[in-house]
């Protein structure tokens with residue numbers, strides 16, 4: 803951390819404590835060159851990820867909404883809530899790691915489908931039918947046939 807007085811690059815931390823609300827760490831530093839002291843704050847950067855919906859409108863990413871969609875697809879299926887939560891967590895983490903500010907809702911949908919495909923085929927088809935909004939029975943059948951072909955291969 804550069805010294806604000808002499809621009810020296812090296813400083814040592816002489817005191818470190820949480821701010822009252824616990825959302826930041828306040829560090830007292832001392833310049834190794836001129837010996838003057840200054841304070842730095844370390845904060846978690848709160849990045850809000852916006853989801854672009856099919857109609858072009860934006861909505862803040864909501865993990866619980868994502869999880870609800872997964873739960874709905876897995877209704878009465880032998881999938882544990884822990885597995886569903888893990889999918890939601892992994893996807894949320896993956897999205898955060900992308901460091902994007904905006905992401906298409908269809909992209910998130912594809913990520914969920916990727917995971918459901920391995921977990922439970924019925925849940926996968928249910929989710930896909932909502933997410934891809936199969937407009938006619940043919941695309942729906944095509945999706946199931948694709949699934950069956952992949953299954954035969956593996």
Ligand SMILES: [Zn+2]
Nearest residue numbers: 805808833836
């Ligand atoms: Zn200095």
